[in-house]
Amino acid sequence: MPKITYIEHGGKTHTIEVANGLSVMEGAVQNNIPGIDADCGGSMACATCHVYVKEEWFNKLPKKEDGEEDMLDMAFEPKKNSRLSCQLMVSDQLDGLVVNLPEKQV
Amino acid sequence: MIKTDALIIGAGPTGLFTAHQLKLIGLSCEIVDNLDKIGGQCIELYPDKPIYDIPAIPECTGEELTNNLINQLKPFDIKFHLNERVEEVKKNNENWKVKTNKGTEFSTPNIIIAGGVGSFEPRKFNPKECEKFENKSIFYSIKDKTVFKGKTVSIFGGGDSALDWAIELSKDSKVNLIHRRDEFRGAQASVNKMNELVKTNKINLFTKYQLKSVSGNENLDSIEIEHDNKEIKNLKTDYVLGFFGLIMQLGPIANWGLNIDKKTISVDTEKFETNQKGIYAVGDICTYPGKLKLILSGFHEGALAARACFKLAKPNEKYRFEFTTSSKSIKNRLGVKE
Numbered sequence: 001m002p003k004i005t006y007i008e009h010g011g012k013t014h015t016i017e018v019a020n021g022l023s024v025m026e027g028a029v030q031n032n033i034p035g036i037d038a039d040c041g042g043s044m045a046c047a048t049c050h051v052y053v054k055e056e057w058f059n060k061l062p063k064k065e066d067g068e069e070d071m072l073d074m075a076f077e078p079k080k081n082s083r084l085s086c087q088l089m090v091s092d093q094l095d096g097l098v099v100n101l102p103e104k105q106v
Numbered sequence: 107m108i109k110t111d112a113l114i115i116g117a118g119p120t121g122l123f124t125a126h127q128l129k130l131i132g133l134s135c136e137i138v139d140n141l142d143k144i145g146g147q148c149i150e151l152y153p154d155k156p157i158y159d160i161p162a163i164p165e166c167t168g169e170e171l172t173n174n175l176i177n178q179l180k181p182f183d184i185k186f187h188l189n190e191r192v193e194e195v196k197k198n199n200e201n202w203k204v205k206t207n208k209g210t211e212f213s214t215p216n217i218i219i220a221g222g223v224g225s226f227e228p229r230k231f232n233p234k235e236c237e238k239f240e241n242k243s244i245f246y247s248i249k250d251k252t253v254f255k256g257k258t259v260s261i262f263g264g265g266d267s268a269l270d271w272a273i274e275l276s277k278d279s280k281v282n283l284i285h286r287r288d289e290f291r292g293a294q295a296s297v298n299k300m301n302e303l304v305k306t307n308k309i310n311l312f313t314k315y316q317l318k319s320v321s322g323n324e325n326l327d328s329i330e331i332e333h334d335n336k337e338i339k340n341l342k343t344d345y346v347l348g349f350f351g352l353i354m355q356l357g358p359i360a361n362w363g364l365n366i367d368k369k370t371i372s373v374d375t376e377k378f379e380t381n382q383k384g385i386y387a388v389g390d391i392c393t394y395p396g397k398l399k400l401i402l403s404g405f406h407e408g409a410l411a412a413r414a415c416f417k418l419a420k421p422n423e424k425y426r427f428e429f430t431t432s433s434k435s436i437k438n439r440l441g442v443k444e
Contacts, residue, residue: 037369
Protein backbone atom coordinates (compact mmCIF):
# COMPACT_ATOMS: atom_id res chain seq x y z
CA MET A 1 0.00 0.00 0.00
CA PRO A 2 1.22 3.54 -0.69
CA LYS A 3 2.82 5.27 2.27
CA ILE A 4 1.70 8.83 3.04
CA THR A 5 3.52 11.06 5.51
CA TYR A 6 1.63 13.70 7.46
CA ILE A 7 3.70 16.30 9.29
CA GLU A 8 1.88 18.19 12.03
CA HIS A 9 2.49 21.90 12.39
CA GLY A 10 4.63 21.24 15.46
CA GLY A 11 6.80 18.82 13.47
CA LYS A 12 5.41 15.50 14.65
CA THR A 13 5.51 13.06 11.75
CA HIS A 14 3.12 10.23 10.98
CA THR A 15 3.84 7.84 8.12
CA ILE A 16 0.99 5.46 7.41
CA GLU A 17 -0.15 3.09 4.72
CA VAL A 18 -3.28 4.26 2.97
CA ALA A 19 -5.21 2.02 0.60
CA ASN A 20 -5.48 3.01 -3.04
CA GLY A 21 -8.72 4.83 -3.76
CA LEU A 22 -9.02 6.51 -0.38
CA SER A 23 -8.33 10.22 -0.19
CA VAL A 24 -5.38 11.64 1.72
CA MET A 25 -8.00 13.19 4.03
CA GLU A 26 -9.64 9.80 4.70
CA GLY A 27 -6.23 8.29 5.43
CA ALA A 28 -5.71 10.91 8.13
CA VAL A 29 -9.19 10.69 9.64
CA GLN A 30 -9.23 6.88 9.76
CA ASN A 31 -5.86 6.87 11.51
CA ASN A 32 -6.76 9.63 13.97
CA ILE A 33 -4.10 12.01 12.79
CA PRO A 34 -4.71 15.34 14.52
CA GLY A 35 -4.88 18.48 12.43
CA ILE A 36 -7.30 17.39 9.70
CA ASP A 37 -10.87 18.23 10.65
CA ALA A 38 -12.76 17.39 7.43
CA ASP A 39 -16.01 18.85 8.75
CA CYS A 40 -17.98 18.34 5.55
CA GLY A 41 -16.87 14.74 5.12
CA GLY A 42 -15.15 15.21 1.76
CA SER A 43 -17.78 17.08 -0.26
CA MET A 44 -15.40 20.01 -0.87
CA ALA A 45 -17.59 22.37 1.10
CA CYS A 46 -15.54 23.42 4.11
CA ALA A 47 -11.74 23.74 3.59
CA THR A 48 -10.91 22.07 6.90
CA CYS A 49 -8.74 19.30 5.42
CA HIS A 50 -6.24 21.83 4.08
CA VAL A 51 -2.61 20.68 3.63
CA TYR A 52 0.60 22.07 2.13
CA VAL A 53 2.42 19.96 -0.44
CA LYS A 54 6.15 20.40 -1.11
CA GLU A 55 6.98 21.59 -4.61
CA GLU A 56 8.43 18.34 -5.96
CA TRP A 57 5.19 16.57 -5.06
CA PHE A 58 2.85 19.47 -5.79
CA ASN A 59 3.64 19.36 -9.50
CA LYS A 60 3.02 15.61 -9.67
CA LEU A 61 -0.50 15.85 -8.27
CA PRO A 62 -3.59 16.05 -10.46
CA LYS A 63 -4.48 19.72 -11.05
CA LYS A 64 -7.02 21.48 -8.89
CA GLU A 65 -10.57 21.87 -10.09
CA ASP A 66 -12.10 25.35 -9.88
CA GLY A 67 -14.17 24.45 -6.86
CA GLU A 68 -11.09 23.48 -4.87
CA GLU A 69 -9.38 26.82 -5.50
CA ASP A 70 -12.58 28.60 -4.47
CA MET A 71 -12.70 26.66 -1.21
CA LEU A 72 -9.02 27.34 -0.57
CA ASP A 73 -9.88 31.07 -0.49
CA MET A 74 -11.48 30.25 2.83
CA ALA A 75 -8.78 28.04 4.28
CA PHE A 76 -6.55 29.08 7.17
CA GLU A 77 -3.38 30.66 5.72
CA PRO A 78 -3.58 29.32 2.18
CA LYS A 79 -0.34 29.31 0.19
CA LYS A 80 0.66 28.56 -3.39
CA ASN A 81 1.20 24.92 -2.46
CA SER A 82 -2.11 24.49 -0.65
CA ARG A 83 -4.43 21.61 -1.45
CA LEU A 84 -7.57 20.12 0.04
CA SER A 85 -6.59 16.62 1.07
CA CYS A 86 -10.10 15.29 0.33
CA GLN A 87 -9.34 15.90 -3.35
CA LEU A 88 -6.08 13.93 -3.36
CA MET A 89 -6.83 10.31 -4.21
CA VAL A 90 -4.21 7.84 -3.08
CA SER A 91 -2.67 5.68 -5.79
CA ASP A 92 0.69 3.98 -6.38
CA GLN A 93 1.86 7.21 -8.01
CA LEU A 94 1.42 8.99 -4.66
CA ASP A 95 3.52 6.45 -2.72
CA GLY A 96 5.83 8.53 -0.52
CA LEU A 97 3.74 11.71 -0.62
CA VAL A 98 4.52 14.14 2.21
CA VAL A 99 1.95 16.70 3.32
CA ASN A 100 2.42 19.42 5.92
CA LEU A 101 -0.53 20.38 8.09
CA PRO A 102 -1.33 24.05 8.78
CA GLU A 103 -1.22 25.48 12.30
CA LYS A 104 -4.98 24.99 12.46
CA GLN A 105 -7.92 24.41 10.16
CA VAL A 106 -10.28 27.17 11.25
CA MET B 107 -40.34 31.72 29.24
CA ILE B 108 -41.72 29.73 26.32
CA LYS B 109 -43.14 26.31 27.19
CA THR B 110 -43.05 23.68 24.50
CA ASP B 111 -43.21 19.88 24.30
CA ALA B 112 -39.95 19.79 22.33
CA LEU B 113 -37.31 22.25 21.24
CA ILE B 114 -35.43 21.55 18.03
CA ILE B 115 -31.96 23.01 17.57
CA GLY B 116 -31.22 23.35 13.86
CA ALA B 117 -33.53 24.14 10.94
CA GLY B 118 -31.86 21.91 8.36
CA PRO B 119 -33.71 19.08 6.61
CA THR B 120 -33.53 16.79 9.65
CA GLY B 121 -34.79 19.47 12.05
CA LEU B 122 -37.66 20.34 9.70
CA PHE B 123 -38.83 16.77 9.24
CA THR B 124 -38.48 16.09 12.97
CA ALA B 125 -40.81 19.06 13.57
CA HIS B 126 -43.26 17.48 11.13
CA GLN B 127 -43.17 14.19 13.03
CA LEU B 128 -43.68 15.91 16.40
CA LYS B 129 -46.70 17.87 15.17
CA LEU B 130 -48.15 14.79 13.50
CA ILE B 131 -48.31 12.95 16.83
CA GLY B 132 -49.80 15.98 18.54
CA LEU B 133 -46.79 17.53 20.25
CA SER B 134 -45.86 21.20 20.13
CA CYS B 135 -42.39 22.30 19.10
CA GLU B 136 -40.29 25.35 18.27
CA ILE B 137 -37.07 25.58 16.25
CA VAL B 138 -33.93 27.64 16.89
CA ASP B 139 -31.24 28.19 14.25
CA ASN B 140 -28.16 30.40 14.20
CA LEU B 141 -28.52 31.15 10.48
CA ASP B 142 -30.82 33.89 9.21
CA LYS B 143 -32.72 31.44 7.02
CA ILE B 144 -34.29 27.99 7.11
CA GLY B 145 -32.49 25.05 5.45
CA GLY B 146 -29.13 24.55 7.20
CA GLN B 147 -26.27 23.17 5.09
CA CYS B 148 -28.67 22.55 2.16
CA ILE B 149 -29.21 26.29 1.84
CA GLU B 150 -25.88 27.59 3.08
CA LEU B 151 -23.46 25.20 1.38
CA TYR B 152 -25.16 23.73 -1.68
CA PRO B 153 -28.49 25.43 -2.58
CA ASP B 154 -27.91 24.75 -6.30
CA LYS B 155 -26.26 21.34 -6.13
CA PRO B 156 -28.49 18.45 -7.13
CA ILE B 157 -29.11 15.68 -4.60
CA TYR B 158 -29.88 12.23 -6.01
CA ASP B 159 -30.54 10.08 -2.97
CA ILE B 160 -33.72 11.33 -1.35
CA PRO B 161 -36.23 8.45 -1.51
CA ALA B 162 -38.89 8.95 -4.20
CA ILE B 163 -37.25 12.19 -5.40
CA PRO B 164 -34.95 11.28 -8.33
CA GLU B 165 -33.23 14.67 -8.27
CA CYS B 166 -33.63 17.94 -6.39
CA THR B 167 -31.41 20.80 -5.27
CA GLY B 168 -30.72 21.76 -1.66
CA GLU B 169 -33.05 24.71 -2.09
CA GLU B 170 -35.86 22.62 -3.60
CA LEU B 171 -35.57 20.06 -0.82
CA THR B 172 -35.78 22.82 1.78
CA ASN B 173 -38.81 24.42 0.12
CA ASN B 174 -40.58 21.07 -0.06
CA LEU B 175 -39.93 20.42 3.62
CA ILE B 176 -41.24 23.89 4.49
CA ASN B 177 -44.36 23.16 2.39
CA GLN B 178 -44.84 19.90 4.23
CA LEU B 179 -44.92 21.89 7.48
CA LYS B 180 -47.61 24.28 6.17
CA PRO B 181 -50.53 22.62 8.01
CA PHE B 182 -48.74 23.28 11.27
CA ASP B 183 -48.00 26.49 13.06
CA ILE B 184 -44.36 26.24 14.03
CA LYS B 185 -42.41 29.10 15.53
CA PHE B 186 -38.89 29.58 14.16
CA HIS B 187 -36.27 31.52 16.10
CA LEU B 188 -33.71 32.37 13.41
CA ASN B 189 -30.45 34.24 13.99
CA GLU B 190 -30.37 32.78 17.47
CA ARG B 191 -27.90 30.37 18.93
CA VAL B 192 -28.67 28.20 21.94
CA GLU B 193 -26.09 29.06 24.58
CA GLU B 194 -27.25 27.43 27.79
CA VAL B 195 -28.99 24.18 28.65
CA LYS B 196 -29.73 23.50 32.32
CA LYS B 197 -31.80 20.91 34.16
CA ASN B 198 -34.72 22.43 36.06
CA ASN B 199 -36.68 19.68 37.87
CA GLU B 200 -38.27 17.53 35.16
CA ASN B 201 -37.63 20.08 32.42
CA TRP B 202 -34.71 21.56 30.56
CA LYS B 203 -34.22 25.29 30.74
CA VAL B 204 -32.76 26.61 27.51
CA LYS B 205 -31.44 30.10 26.81
CA THR B 206 -30.35 31.62 23.50
CA ASN B 207 -27.78 34.35 22.84
CA LYS B 208 -30.68 36.77 22.28
CA GLY B 209 -32.08 35.96 25.73
CA THR B 210 -35.06 33.86 24.59
CA GLU B 211 -35.83 31.23 27.23
CA PHE B 212 -37.56 27.91 26.83
CA SER B 213 -38.77 25.32 29.28
CA THR B 214 -39.17 21.88 27.74
CA PRO B 215 -38.92 18.20 28.67
CA ASN B 216 -37.33 17.40 25.29
CA ILE B 217 -34.47 18.92 23.34
CA ILE B 218 -33.68 17.52 19.90
CA ILE B 219 -30.29 18.55 18.58
CA ALA B 220 -30.37 18.52 14.77
CA GLY B 221 -27.32 20.69 14.52
CA GLY B 222 -25.47 19.26 11.52
CA VAL B 223 -21.79 20.00 12.08
CA GLY B 224 -22.54 22.77 14.54
CA SER B 225 -23.44 26.39 13.99
CA PHE B 226 -22.21 28.48 11.10
CA GLU B 227 -19.83 31.28 12.10
CA PRO B 228 -17.85 33.67 9.93
CA ARG B 229 -14.25 32.71 9.20
CA LYS B 230 -11.92 35.21 10.76
CA PHE B 231 -8.53 36.76 10.01
CA ASN B 232 -5.47 34.84 11.14
CA PRO B 233 -3.29 37.49 12.87
CA LYS B 234 -4.11 37.33 16.60
CA GLU B 235 -4.17 41.09 17.12
CA CYS B 236 -7.26 41.27 14.86
CA GLU B 237 -9.41 40.13 17.80
CA LYS B 238 -8.77 43.38 19.63
CA PHE B 239 -10.34 45.39 16.81
CA GLU B 240 -13.24 43.05 16.11
CA ASN B 241 -16.61 44.83 15.92
CA LYS B 242 -14.82 48.18 16.25
CA SER B 243 -12.63 48.46 13.15
CA ILE B 244 -12.75 44.89 11.84
CA PHE B 245 -16.05 43.34 10.74
CA TYR B 246 -17.16 40.05 9.21
CA SER B 247 -20.64 41.28 8.34
CA ILE B 248 -22.15 44.71 7.86
CA LYS B 249 -25.08 45.95 9.87
CA ASP B 250 -24.82 49.70 9.26
CA LYS B 251 -22.99 50.79 6.14
CA THR B 252 -23.21 54.51 7.00
CA VAL B 253 -20.25 54.24 9.41
CA PHE B 254 -17.94 53.75 6.40
CA LYS B 255 -18.92 57.02 4.71
CA GLY B 256 -15.86 59.11 3.85
CA LYS B 257 -13.52 56.51 5.39
CA THR B 258 -10.94 54.12 3.98
CA VAL B 259 -12.18 50.52 3.96
CA SER B 260 -10.01 47.51 3.15
CA ILE B 261 -12.07 44.54 2.01
CA PHE B 262 -10.64 41.00 1.90
CA GLY B 263 -12.12 38.09 -0.05
CA GLY B 264 -12.91 36.88 -3.56
CA GLY B 265 -16.56 35.89 -3.43
CA ASP B 266 -19.82 37.72 -3.94
CA SER B 267 -19.92 39.34 -0.49
CA ALA B 268 -16.49 40.91 -0.94
CA LEU B 269 -17.28 42.08 -4.49
CA ASP B 270 -20.76 43.38 -3.70
CA TRP B 271 -19.57 45.39 -0.72
CA ALA B 272 -16.51 46.71 -2.56
CA ILE B 273 -18.81 47.96 -5.34
CA GLU B 274 -21.39 49.37 -2.92
CA LEU B 275 -18.97 51.10 -0.55
CA SER B 276 -16.88 52.57 -3.39
CA LYS B 277 -19.69 55.12 -3.84
CA ASP B 278 -18.93 56.94 -0.58
CA SER B 279 -15.67 55.46 0.72
CA LYS B 280 -12.11 54.87 -0.37
CA VAL B 281 -12.02 51.11 -1.03
CA ASN B 282 -9.08 48.70 -1.12
CA LEU B 283 -10.00 45.22 -2.33
CA ILE B 284 -7.48 42.51 -1.42
CA HIS B 285 -7.62 38.90 -2.59
CA ARG B 286 -5.17 35.99 -2.43
CA ARG B 287 -5.28 35.22 -6.17
CA ASP B 288 -6.16 36.83 -9.51
CA GLU B 289 -9.40 34.93 -10.06
CA PHE B 290 -12.58 35.88 -8.26
CA ARG B 291 -15.27 33.30 -7.62
CA GLY B 292 -18.13 35.84 -7.45
CA ALA B 293 -20.70 36.42 -10.20
CA GLN B 294 -19.11 37.47 -13.51
CA ALA B 295 -21.25 40.63 -13.69
CA SER B 296 -19.87 41.74 -10.31
CA VAL B 297 -16.31 40.94 -11.36
CA ASN B 298 -16.79 43.07 -14.51
CA LYS B 299 -18.29 45.93 -12.51
CA MET B 300 -15.43 45.76 -10.01
CA ASN B 301 -12.85 45.84 -12.84
CA GLU B 302 -14.50 48.98 -14.26
CA LEU B 303 -14.30 50.64 -10.87
CA VAL B 304 -10.62 49.68 -10.64
CA LYS B 305 -9.98 51.34 -14.01
CA THR B 306 -11.62 54.57 -12.84
CA ASN B 307 -9.66 54.42 -9.57
CA LYS B 308 -12.78 53.97 -7.45
CA ILE B 309 -11.39 50.70 -6.10
CA ASN B 310 -7.72 49.93 -5.41
CA LEU B 311 -7.23 46.26 -6.23
CA PHE B 312 -4.46 44.14 -4.69
CA THR B 313 -4.35 40.52 -5.82
CA LYS B 314 -2.06 37.75 -4.56
CA TYR B 315 -1.93 39.59 -1.24
CA GLN B 316 -3.08 38.46 2.18
CA LEU B 317 -3.37 40.23 5.53
CA LYS B 318 -0.09 40.09 7.44
CA SER B 319 -0.64 42.40 10.41
CA VAL B 320 -2.82 45.17 11.75
CA SER B 321 -1.85 48.11 13.92
CA GLY B 322 -3.48 50.93 15.83
CA ASN B 323 -4.39 51.89 19.38
CA GLU B 324 -8.11 52.20 20.12
CA ASN B 325 -9.01 52.08 16.46
CA LEU B 326 -7.27 50.61 13.49
CA ASP B 327 -4.65 52.80 11.90
CA SER B 328 -2.97 50.75 9.19
CA ILE B 329 -2.49 47.21 7.95
CA GLU B 330 0.30 45.31 6.27
CA ILE B 331 -0.47 43.02 3.36
CA GLU B 332 1.95 40.46 1.99
CA HIS B 333 2.31 39.37 -1.64
CA ASP B 334 2.92 35.77 -2.69
CA ASN B 335 6.51 36.85 -3.44
CA LYS B 336 6.84 38.12 0.21
CA GLU B 337 6.73 41.81 -0.76
CA ILE B 338 4.93 43.81 1.94
CA LYS B 339 2.71 46.85 1.47
CA ASN B 340 1.48 49.15 4.19
CA LEU B 341 -2.05 50.53 3.78
CA LYS B 342 -3.62 53.28 5.88
CA THR B 343 -7.13 52.16 6.66
CA ASP B 344 -9.98 52.98 9.03
CA TYR B 345 -11.87 49.73 8.63
CA VAL B 346 -11.17 46.16 7.56
CA LEU B 347 -13.85 43.79 6.31
CA GLY B 348 -13.27 40.05 5.92
CA PHE B 349 -15.53 37.87 3.76
CA PHE B 350 -14.13 34.35 3.85
CA GLY B 351 -17.40 32.49 4.07
CA LEU B 352 -18.67 30.49 7.01
CA ILE B 353 -17.23 27.69 9.07
CA MET B 354 -19.05 25.22 11.23
CA GLN B 355 -18.30 25.24 14.94
CA LEU B 356 -19.77 22.87 17.48
CA GLY B 357 -19.96 25.90 19.78
CA PRO B 358 -21.78 25.77 23.13
CA ILE B 359 -23.12 22.22 22.50
CA ALA B 360 -19.74 21.02 23.77
CA ASN B 361 -20.60 22.35 27.25
CA TRP B 362 -23.89 20.55 27.88
CA GLY B 363 -22.46 17.42 29.42
CA LEU B 364 -23.04 15.20 26.38
CA ASN B 365 -20.81 12.36 25.23
CA ILE B 366 -19.00 13.92 22.28
CA ASP B 367 -16.65 12.06 19.97
CA LYS B 368 -14.96 13.95 17.11
CA LYS B 369 -17.61 16.68 17.00
CA THR B 370 -20.47 14.19 16.98
CA ILE B 371 -22.81 13.17 19.81
CA SER B 372 -23.24 9.54 20.82
CA VAL B 373 -26.84 8.31 20.89
CA ASP B 374 -28.75 5.05 21.21
CA THR B 375 -30.57 3.76 18.15
CA GLU B 376 -33.96 3.29 19.78
CA LYS B 377 -34.73 6.86 20.80
CA PHE B 378 -31.64 8.66 19.52
CA GLU B 379 -31.25 9.86 23.06
CA THR B 380 -27.90 11.13 24.35
CA ASN B 381 -26.43 10.31 27.75
CA GLN B 382 -28.77 13.02 29.12
CA LYS B 383 -32.41 12.02 29.54
CA GLY B 384 -34.66 14.12 27.29
CA ILE B 385 -31.83 15.33 25.05
CA TYR B 386 -31.73 13.68 21.65
CA ALA B 387 -29.40 14.11 18.69
CA VAL B 388 -30.41 13.41 15.09
CA GLY B 389 -28.93 13.92 11.63
CA ASP B 390 -25.27 14.55 10.87
CA ILE B 391 -24.44 15.52 14.45
CA CYS B 392 -25.29 12.14 15.99
CA THR B 393 -23.19 9.00 15.89
CA TYR B 394 -23.81 5.30 16.58
CA PRO B 395 -22.46 2.07 15.11
CA GLY B 396 -23.20 2.07 11.39
CA LYS B 397 -24.18 5.75 11.23
CA LEU B 398 -24.52 7.12 7.69
CA LYS B 399 -24.40 10.87 7.18
CA LEU B 400 -27.30 10.92 4.75
CA ILE B 401 -30.36 13.14 4.78
CA LEU B 402 -32.59 10.05 4.72
CA SER B 403 -30.95 8.74 7.91
CA GLY B 404 -31.75 12.08 9.56
CA PHE B 405 -35.43 11.65 8.67
CA HIS B 406 -35.55 8.20 10.26
CA GLU B 407 -33.70 9.38 13.37
CA GLY B 408 -36.04 12.36 13.73
CA ALA B 409 -39.14 10.18 13.43
CA LEU B 410 -37.95 7.92 16.25
CA ALA B 411 -36.76 10.75 18.49
CA ALA B 412 -40.16 12.43 18.07
CA ARG B 413 -41.92 9.29 19.40
CA ALA B 414 -39.52 9.20 22.32
CA CYS B 415 -40.46 12.81 23.16
CA PHE B 416 -44.10 11.81 23.59
CA LYS B 417 -43.46 9.92 26.82
CA LEU B 418 -41.80 12.87 28.56
CA ALA B 419 -44.18 15.47 27.13
CA LYS B 420 -47.38 13.56 28.01
CA PRO B 421 -46.41 11.18 30.81
CA ASN B 422 -50.04 10.29 31.54
CA GLU B 423 -50.98 9.36 28.00
CA LYS B 424 -50.06 6.32 26.01
CA TYR B 425 -48.61 6.82 22.56
CA ARG B 426 -50.48 4.91 19.88
CA PHE B 427 -48.91 4.30 16.52
CA GLU B 428 -51.09 5.47 13.64
CA PHE B 429 -50.81 5.80 9.87
CA THR B 430 -51.42 9.10 8.07
CA THR B 431 -53.55 7.21 5.53
CA SER B 432 -56.11 6.10 8.08
CA SER B 433 -55.88 8.07 11.33
CA LYS B 434 -58.70 10.58 11.93
CA SER B 435 -56.76 12.50 14.56
CA ILE B 436 -53.71 12.84 12.31
CA LYS B 437 -55.92 14.04 9.46
CA ASN B 438 -57.45 16.61 11.83
CA ARG B 439 -53.99 17.85 12.73
CA LEU B 440 -53.12 18.09 9.05
CA GLY B 441 -56.38 19.94 8.37
CA VAL B 442 -57.41 17.33 5.80
CA LYS B 443 -61.14 17.33 5.00
CA GLU B 444 -62.67 13.94 4.28
